[in-house]
Amino acid sequence: MTQADDRILETLADSELILSPHVLSVNIDYSRHYLSTRLGKLRDAGLVERVDDGLYRITDHGRAYLNGDLEVEDLV
Structure with missing residues (x-):
């Protein structure tokens, strides 16, 4: 996970x-x-x-990661 990954997830979750x-x-x-x-x-x-092609949204796993309920080691 990178700083950009966190920013992406935060932006998708917040918006x-x-x-x-x-x-x-x-x-x-x-x-x-x-x-x-x-x-x-x-x-x-x-x-x-x-x-859709080129369109993304955060998943429940993404929200769990942001909330600290999912560790990097637990990712697929």
């Missing part, structure tokens, strides 16, 4: 929105390309889900 890497990049100051890569990793770990 309650389905967001694209581009919208996330505008709001958290990482490049769209980097965020696309990180979103893929977060999806593989079950922390976000792809709703």
Whole structure:
């Protein structure tokens, strides 16, 4: 997990929105390309889900991670 991963999850959780890497990049100051890569990793770990092509939302596992109820070691 990286600092960007935490920012992605926090932004998705706080906004309650389905967001694209581009919208996330505008709001958290990482490049769209980097965020696309990180979103893929977060999806593989079950922390976000792809709703449509290029659109993501946080999962219950992602919220549990943010709340401290899920450790990095417990991720898929």
